[in-house]
Amino acid sequence: xxxxxxxxxxxxxxxxxxxxxxxxxxxxxxxxxxxxxxxxxxxxxxxxxxxxxxxxxxxxxxxxxxxxxxxxxxxxxxxxxxxxxxxxxxxxxxxxxxxxxxxxxxxxxxxxxxxxxxxxxxxxxxxxxxxxxxxxxxxxxxxxxxxxxxxxxxxxxxxxxxxxxxxxxxxxxxxxxxxxxxxxxxxxxxxxx
Amino acid sequence: xxxxxxxxxxxxxxxxxxxxxxxxxxxxxxxxxxxxxxxxxxxxxxxxxxxxxxxxxxxxxxxxxxxxxxxxxxxxxxxxxxxxxxxxxxxxxxxxxxxxxxxxxxxxxxxxxxxxxxxxxxxxxxxxxxxxxxxxxxxxxxxxxxxxxxxxxxxxxxxxxxxxxxxxxxxxxxxxxxxxxxxxxxxxxxxxxxxxxxxxxxxxxxxxxxxxxxxxxxxxxxxxxxxxxxxxxxxxxxxxxxxxxxxxxxxxxxxxxxxxxxxxxxxxxxxxxxxxxxxxxxxxxxxxxxxxxxxxxxxxxxxxxxxxxxxxxxxxxxxxxxxxxxxxxxxxxxxxxxxxxxxxxxxxxxxxxxxxxxxxxxxxxxxxxxxxxxxxxxxxxxxxxxxxxxxxxxxxxxxxxxxxxxxxxxxxxxxxxxxxxxxxxxxxxxxxxxxxxxxxxxxxxxxxxxxxxxxxxxxxxxxxx
Ligand code: FES
Ligand SMILES: [Fe+2]
Numbered sequence: 001x002x003x004x005x006x007x008x009x010x011x012x013x014x015x016x017x018x019x020x021x022x023x024x025x026x027x028x029x030x031x032x033x034x035x036x037x038x039x040x041x042x043x044x045x046x047x048x049x050x051x052x053x054x055x056x057x058x059x060x061x062x063x064x065x066x067x068x069x070x071x072x073x074x075x076x077x078x079x080x081x082x083x084x085x086x087x088x089x090x091x092x093x094x095x096x097x098x099x100x101x102x103x104x105x106x107x108x109x110x111x112x113x114x115x116x117x118x119x120x121x122x123x124x125x126x127x128x129x130x131x132x133x134x135x136x137x138x139x140x141x142x143x144x145x146x147x148x149x150x151x152x153x154x155x156x157x158x159x160x161x162x163x164x165x166x167x168x169x170x171x172x173x174x175x176x177x178x179x180x181x182x183x184x185x186x187x188x189x190x191x192x193x
Numbered sequence: 194x195x196x197x198x199x200x201x202x203x204x205x206x207x208x209x210x211x212x213x214x215x216x217x218x219x220x221x222x223x224x225x226x227x228x229x230x231x232x233x234x235x236x237x238x239x240x241x242x243x244x245x246x247x248x249x250x251x252x253x254x255x256x257x258x259x260x261x262x263x264x265x266x267x268x269x270x271x272x273x274x275x276x277x278x279x280x281x282x283x284x285x286x287x288x289x290x291x292x293x294x295x296x297x298x299x300x301x302x303x304x305x306x307x308x309x310x311x312x313x314x315x316x317x318x319x320x321x322x323x324x325x326x327x328x329x330x331x332x333x334x335x336x337x338x339x340x341x342x343x344x345x346x347x348x349x350x351x352x353x354x355x356x357x358x359x360x361x362x363x364x365x366x367x368x369x370x371x372x373x374x375x376x377x378x379x380x381x382x383x384x385x386x387x388x389x390x391x392x393x394x395x396x397x398x399x400x401x402x403x404x405x406x407x408x409x410x411x412x413x414x415x416x417x418x419x420x421x422x423x424x425x426x427x428x429x430x431x432x433x434x435x436x437x438x439x440x441x442x443x444x445x446x447x448x449x450x451x452x453x454x455x456x457x458x459x460x461x462x463x464x465x466x467x468x469x470x471x472x473x474x475x476x477x478x479x480x481x482x483x484x485x486x487x488x489x490x491x492x493x494x495x496x497x498x499x500x501x502x503x504x505x506x507x508x509x510x511x512x513x514x515x516x517x518x519x520x521x522x523x524x525x526x527x528x529x530x531x532x533x534x535x536x537x538x539x540x541x542x543x544x545x546x547x548x549x550x551x552x553x554x555x556x557x558x559x560x561x562x563x564x565x566x567x568x569x570x571x572x573x574x575x576x577x578x579x580x581x582x583x584x585x586x587x588x589x590x591x592x593x594x595x596x597x598x599x600x601x602x603x604x605x606x607x608x609x610x611x612x613x614x615x616x617x618x619x620x621x622x623x624x625x626x627x628x629x630x631x632x633x634x635x636x637x638x639x640x641x642x643x644x645x646x647x648x649x650x651x652x653x654x655x656x657x658x
Binding site: 007008009010011012013014016017048076077081083084085086087088089090091092093094096099100102103106108109110113127181184185186187188189190 | 254299389391392393394395396397398399418420421422424425426429482483484485486487488489491492538541542543545547560563564567568570571576579580581583584586
């Protein structure tokens, strides 16, 4: 039976969690680092595009970079944790990302009224191969500056993107956002990182 | 030009360090200075945070002997430790030599704490164990004054650890009073009547700590402050029914079957269960969408058939708010702790809770229930609380207009037969009334008008209660 992941959440189950935990364990090894500049550049372009669309608040366009059964994950523990037994800052499947976007576009989402302006820097991009040739892991370092209602703040850390090659291009399967202060009390984290 | 008299009022804003709380707190209103005056905040850190029982930590954070977790009692840095003999203590994280913190980890296990500055060391009971090159002292350190200070009274109620510096406080159980009942009910819906903590959504806002407490049983704000959340949770509904989440607030909540109840000592309780179907599966039916919901629901229904409803309810939010003055809130499945950082800055940590099922009362479904619970619990801090916190920040900003002195909390006041008493004598009102806030402010006023006799412990052998 086919399910629309925008409406129902059948894919977030034991198997999904296990493969998530597995794919985020020990992936940044020296011998799996991709040295082909063209492939790395492809990854970098995808990350740059993602940052641009988020800075431009084009959230619906941003989501087209993701596969239907995707995940946006901001762990609350520095080691990433096991999301089956630990609360995360954000753990959004497709439907919940769409919820998040819906809310951000709702004029009564007070935490985002006025809307934040953001400027994201992404650097130190390294790509890593996996056992599956159609799956890559990408590590990058980010600094997201946010301005809202007279106040400037920033978030920093590193991203772990899991990419899949689908229909002739690379799409985002999972975005893991590792804030350096993910286990601290954070003020109005209502933007998408 | 003379101002129109009808638009003027006597400015009673106090100056200097002396505040007369009779002039600041009235039945229907409070003065803005209780949120904006540094001197009042400093007094609160003694008279409230120290003067009453303050929540410090949960026993599931220190399950074994020698486990510790960092906490605070007001602004005092505290180490809550289960010492080597199993006794729970709240040590001041302050070296008796020259004041450095002796523990800089959030959580861990330690038989002793060694000060990084000059190496004085302490057993996890707080007793001093040694100093480097003791020959350099004429003293032999047998005087208990060198032991770490500790909160002299530390007591637990069903896993929740509290401390007070005030020897005149009644026992913790007496302090909790009527609020024990909803707390018991909340715990008892889980197998074994217990829960464990499993990390947290950690938030903060630039506003006074009382703004959060003032909101804790407020059913008046829900439709307005959480408008985007309610819209979001119901966006995928079939047809026109809007029944997800807190939708029961939508039609005339003043006359709704649910209520707010006010206990002694500033504690209160909003019981929303009468507004929802609480037969098995009823809570699950009104949960908004969460990751993994349909997947695990199908598995649990498959496995348990008729019995699935009550198991799924354990993954759902319990529709209650249990507020324990001054810093502990139980809501949904969360244990929310608030922590003043400064006059205008407050941390609020939403601890997630997981079900423990030692006796397999959930028929092998406990992992599925917990996987669901993690996701249901992430929803409100992400999509609801942030809007409240923005509103608290904007109250703090608005209060900078200091000549406009009053903050009103008179909803429901003076309307005959609106507020009733239950058979135990506790006030009960509509969920949208500010009766809980008025009553809490009277408790706060009494506390602020009395200087408590605060003491610390050193004599670690003497058994505190
Ligand atoms: S301050 Fe701790 S040993 Fe000196
Ligand atoms: Fe709220």
